[in-house]
Amino acid sequence: MEKEQIIEKDLDAIYIGNLNTVDENLKLPLEGKYGSTFTWDTGESRFIEKDGTVHRPLHGMGNRKVILTVKALYGGCTGERVFTATVLQEAKEKTVTEIRPVSLVAETGHSYRLPSVVIVHTAQGSQTTVPVIWEEAEILEREGMVEVEGKIEDSEKKALARITFRDHVEKKKGEEKKIRFFPISDVRLKKGTLYQKYQQYMLDWLLGVDDGQMLYNFRKAAGLDTCGAAPMTGWDEESCKLKGHTTGHYLSGLALAYAATGDTRFREKIGEMVTGLKECQDAFQGQKGIHPGFLSAYDEEQFDLLEQYTKYPEIWAPYYTLDKIMAGLEDCYLLAEADMALEILSPLGDWVYARLSRLTREQREKMWSMYIAGEFGGMSGTMAKLYQITKKPEHLEAARMFYNEKLYYPMEENCDTLEDMHANQHIPQVIGAMNLYETTGETSFFDVGRHFWEIVTEGHIYCIGGTGETEMFHRAGTTCDYLTEKAAESCASYNMLRLTGQLFEYNPDGRWMDYYENTLCNHILASSSHAVDGGTTYFMPLCPGGRKEYSTDENTCCHGTGMESRFRYMEHIYASDQENVYVNLMVDSVLSGEENLEISTEMEKGSVVIRCGKDMERNLMIHLPFWGRDARVFRNQMEQKVKQHQGYVQLSPCRKGEEIRLELPVRLRLVTNEENDHLVNLACGPYLLAAISDSREFLELPPLDQFRPDGQPFHFMAKGLKFVPFPEVDLEPAHLYFKR
Incomplete structure (x- = not known):
C-alpha cells in the first residue's frame, strides 16, 4: 500500500467505543494496525484530556459535546480524523427522605424472600431503588404479622418489611x-x-450484505479461516467488545424478510449463516477456557470478567450480544424452518444455564444492576422462548436467572x-x-x-x-x-x-x-x-x-x-379471537390464509377501504385511530350506525366482495404538551408535520387558517415555511416542536 493508503486505513480502523454516552475514561490508541502513529487533541481538555481521561460535568451543567481530533503520521505523510463525544454530566446526589415499606404475604411453613432493593423517596424529588441488607429475624411462630428491619447505605433511616403469614395463600389468577x-x-x-x-430499501440492502463479513468475527474467534471476508466495522470492529451483536440482528432481519416476502433468496442466506455459525460452535468445543455449547464472536473472557463485576467499557454487555445471536437463531428456526439453528441453540442454552447456575442469586442481581456491562437485552425472554421449543427445564430455570x-x-x-x-x-x-x-x-x-x-x-x-x-x-x-x-x-x-x-x-x-x-x-x-x-x-x-x-x-x-x-x-396489523377479526393498523396490506382482507388507503382524502376476499365467519373489528374517532363507516356504500367500544367498531361477518369504507376527519390539528403548554406540535391525519428550517431557535407556529396545501399529500406552506410529514424528512433541518 502507498503511505497515504496506510494512513487512511489506520484512521478508518480506529474505534474508541460508544461516544454518544461517555461516562468513563476513553482508551485512545497511539498506533494503527498498519504502523501509523497517532497523536490526540481535544477542544475541551477540562472534560476529556489528551490521554482519554474523562472529567464529567457537575450535575446541572448539562452534557457536554467534545471534539476529538486524531493526527496520524506514517513515513512523513499525515492525515487526521475527527470524532464527536458526548460526556454525560454526573448523576444527581440523592438524599433519602423516606423508605417505602415492603409488604409481603407468605404461607405458614413455607420459605419466603424479601427483595434485595427498597424504593426510596429523595430530597431531590425523585423515586429510586437502593440495595438493602435485611436483619436476620428469628421467627418462632409463623402466624400473624412480623416486622423485619433493614439497612441501606449512607442513611440512618431503617427499611421496614411487614410479613403477613397465612395458612393458605391463594394464587392470583392472571x-x-x-x-x-x-x-x-x-x-x-x-x-x-x-x-x-422503506421496507423495500431494507430488503434490497439485506440481499446485498456479505454473509462472510457477518461471520468474520465468529470465524476468527473460533480459529477458523475467515475466507477472505472483509472485517466488520464500528461496534463490530475487531477491537470492540460488542462484536457479534449485528450478526444476531442480521439473522432476525433475514428471517423476518423471508416471512414478509416468501423470497427464497433470504432462506438461502439463512442457510449459509446458520451453517457457518454451527461450524464455529463446533470449532470452539475443546478449546482452553471454552465450555460445551458456547458460541460468540469472542471467547468467554468477558463473561468471566462480568462475574468479577468489571465495569463498562472494559467489558461491554456480553449477555446483550448473546441475546441478539440467540434471538436471531430463534427467528431463523421459527420463521424460516432452519432446523440447524435449533441444533446451535439448545446446547447454547445449556451453556447459559451451566454458567449462571454456579452463581448465587445475589451475585447475578449485582451483575444485572451494573450500567451497560450487565445489560442482558431480552435474555429472559429468549430463554423462555427456547424452553417453549425444547421443554428443557434448565432453559426455563436459566430464563428466571435473568431477574x-x-x-x-x-x-x-x-x-x-x-x-x-x-x-x-x-x-x-x-x-x-x-x-x-x-x-x-x-x-x-x-x-x-x-x-x-x-x-x-x-x-x-x-x-x-x-x-x-x-x-x-x-x-x-x-x-x-x-x-x-x-x-x-x-x-x-x-x-x-x-x-x-x-x-x-x-x-x-x-x-x-x-x-x-x-x-x-x-x-x-x-x-x-x-x-x-x-x-x-x-x-x-x-x-x-x-x-x-x-x-x-x-x-x-x-x-x-x-x-x-x-x-x-x-x-x-391483523389479529383474531374466536368471534372477531381485528384490523388494528391502517397500513395498506393484504391478509391471506384463513381470512382474506385487503386494506387500501387514500389517507390524504380521509379514506380507508377494507375489502373482503372470502366469506367470513367472524365479526370484523376495526380500530378507529385516535385522531379519527368520529369517522363515518359505510358498508357497500350504505352508512352504518356503529357503536365504539375501546376504540373499535364491530361489524357483522362480511361476505366475499363486500367493501367497508371509513371516512376519517383529516384536518390540521394542534397537539398540546401537558408538561409544557408553551410548546405544541402540528399534525394532520396520522402524521406529525415538520417545518423545514435551519433556525436553531423554536419557531412560532403560524395560525392554522394561514396554511395552504403545497401540491403533495400532507404538504403545506404557511408564512414562507414548508411543512411536510415527518417520515418524509430526510437530511433537511426540521422542527417538530413550536412556540404557541
Missing part, C-alpha cells in the same frame, strides 16, 4: 390471552406507501423509579417478563409489563412516541426539557412496540394501538434511511433545526434493530 396475531407470512404490504418503500430486581420490584409495585435508568437496557427486560408470564403464568411478571408500559407512555414519551434522551430515562413529565439532538433512541421505540403487542394479546383495547400507530408512523417509519444503505437513525433529533443521521457503517444497536423493524410491525 390474565389469559384473548387474541392471536396473524403470522407475518400471511401479510403482504401493498406497493405505493412509505411503509412498503433484575432493581427494575422488576418497583414495576410490580407500580412505582416510577425510571429516572436516570438506561431506557433500552430495561425495555427488553420487560419484554422478557411478559415472555415469562406467558410461560409460567406468574402474575408478578404481567404486572411488571403492564405497569412499565403505563409509566413510560404516561410520563416519558416525546410527541413521536419515542423515549429516552442520551439513551436515558429522565424524570416523568420532563421530555420537553430534553429536546436535543440525542432524543428518542430508535431501539427503545422498536422494543416498546413489541411490548405493546404482547399486552394487546391479553386485552385488545384500542389504547394500545393508539400508542402503537403514532410511534410506528412518526418514529419507526421516520427512522428509515431514504436509500438502499441499511441506515436507521440512532437518536431522533428533536431540537430546533435538528438533522437526522442514519447509522450505516458504525453498526450501532439501532442499525441492528432497523434490520428488523421494517418487517416485524406487520404481525400486529
Whole structure:
C-alpha cells in the first residue's frame, strides 16, 4: 500500500467505543494496525484530556459535546480524523427522605424472600431503588404479622418489611390471552406507501450484505479461516467488545424478510449463516477456557470478567450480544424452518444455564444492576422462548436467572423509579417478563409489563412516541426539557412496540394501538434511511433545526434493530379471537390464509377501504385511530350506525366482495404538551408535520387558517415555511416542536 493508503486505513480502523454516552475514561490508541502513529487533541481538555481521561460535568451543567481530533503520521505523510463525544454530566446526589415499606404475604411453613432493593423517596424529588441488607429475624411462630428491619447505605433511616403469614395463600389468577396475531407470512404490504418503500430499501440492502463479513468475527474467534471476508466495522470492529451483536440482528432481519416476502433468496442466506455459525460452535468445543455449547464472536473472557463485576467499557454487555445471536437463531428456526439453528441453540442454552447456575442469586442481581456491562437485552425472554421449543427445564430455570430486581420490584409495585435508568437496557427486560408470564403464568411478571408500559407512555414519551434522551430515562413529565439532538433512541421505540403487542394479546383495547400507530408512523417509519444503505437513525433529533443521521457503517444497536423493524410491525396489523377479526393498523396490506382482507388507503382524502376476499365467519373489528374517532363507516356504500367500544367498531361477518369504507376527519390539528403548554406540535391525519428550517431557535407556529396545501399529500406552506410529514424528512433541518 502507498503511505497515504496506510494512513487512511489506520484512521478508518480506529474505534474508541460508544461516544454518544461517555461516562468513563476513553482508551485512545497511539498506533494503527498498519504502523501509523497517532497523536490526540481535544477542544475541551477540562472534560476529556489528551490521554482519554474523562472529567464529567457537575450535575446541572448539562452534557457536554467534545471534539476529538486524531493526527496520524506514517513515513512523513499525515492525515487526521475527527470524532464527536458526548460526556454525560454526573448523576444527581440523592438524599433519602423516606423508605417505602415492603409488604409481603407468605404461607405458614413455607420459605419466603424479601427483595434485595427498597424504593426510596429523595430530597431531590425523585423515586429510586437502593440495595438493602435485611436483619436476620428469628421467627418462632409463623402466624400473624412480623416486622423485619433493614439497612441501606449512607442513611440512618431503617427499611421496614411487614410479613403477613397465612395458612393458605391463594394464587392470583392472571390474565389469559384473548387474541392471536396473524403470522407475518400471511401479510403482504401493498406497493405505493412509505411503509412498503422503506421496507423495500431494507430488503434490497439485506440481499446485498456479505454473509462472510457477518461471520468474520465468529470465524476468527473460533480459529477458523475467515475466507477472505472483509472485517466488520464500528461496534463490530475487531477491537470492540460488542462484536457479534449485528450478526444476531442480521439473522432476525433475514428471517423476518423471508416471512414478509416468501423470497427464497433470504432462506438461502439463512442457510449459509446458520451453517457457518454451527461450524464455529463446533470449532470452539475443546478449546482452553471454552465450555460445551458456547458460541460468540469472542471467547468467554468477558463473561468471566462480568462475574468479577468489571465495569463498562472494559467489558461491554456480553449477555446483550448473546441475546441478539440467540434471538436471531430463534427467528431463523421459527420463521424460516432452519432446523440447524435449533441444533446451535439448545446446547447454547445449556451453556447459559451451566454458567449462571454456579452463581448465587445475589451475585447475578449485582451483575444485572451494573450500567451497560450487565445489560442482558431480552435474555429472559429468549430463554423462555427456547424452553417453549425444547421443554428443557434448565432453559426455563436459566430464563428466571435473568431477574433484575432493581427494575422488576418497583414495576410490580407500580412505582416510577425510571429516572436516570438506561431506557433500552430495561425495555427488553420487560419484554422478557411478559415472555415469562406467558410461560409460567406468574402474575408478578404481567404486572411488571403492564405497569412499565403505563409509566413510560404516561410520563416519558416525546410527541413521536419515542423515549429516552442520551439513551436515558429522565424524570416523568420532563421530555420537553430534553429536546436535543440525542432524543428518542430508535431501539427503545422498536422494543416498546413489541411490548405493546404482547399486552394487546391479553386485552385488545384500542389504547394500545393508539400508542402503537403514532410511534410506528412518526418514529419507526421516520427512522428509515431514504436509500438502499441499511441506515436507521440512532437518536431522533428533536431540537430546533435538528438533522437526522442514519447509522450505516458504525453498526450501532439501532442499525441492528432497523434490520428488523421494517418487517416485524406487520404481525400486529391483523389479529383474531374466536368471534372477531381485528384490523388494528391502517397500513395498506393484504391478509391471506384463513381470512382474506385487503386494506387500501387514500389517507390524504380521509379514506380507508377494507375489502373482503372470502366469506367470513367472524365479526370484523376495526380500530378507529385516535385522531379519527368520529369517522363515518359505510358498508357497500350504505352508512352504518356503529357503536365504539375501546376504540373499535364491530361489524357483522362480511361476505366475499363486500367493501367497508371509513371516512376519517383529516384536518390540521394542534397537539398540546401537558408538561409544557408553551410548546405544541402540528399534525394532520396520522402524521406529525415538520417545518423545514435551519433556525436553531423554536419557531412560532403560524395560525392554522394561514396554511395552504403545497401540491403533495400532507404538504403545506404557511408564512414562507414548508411543512411536510415527518417520515418524509430526510437530511433537511426540521422542527417538530413550536412556540404557541
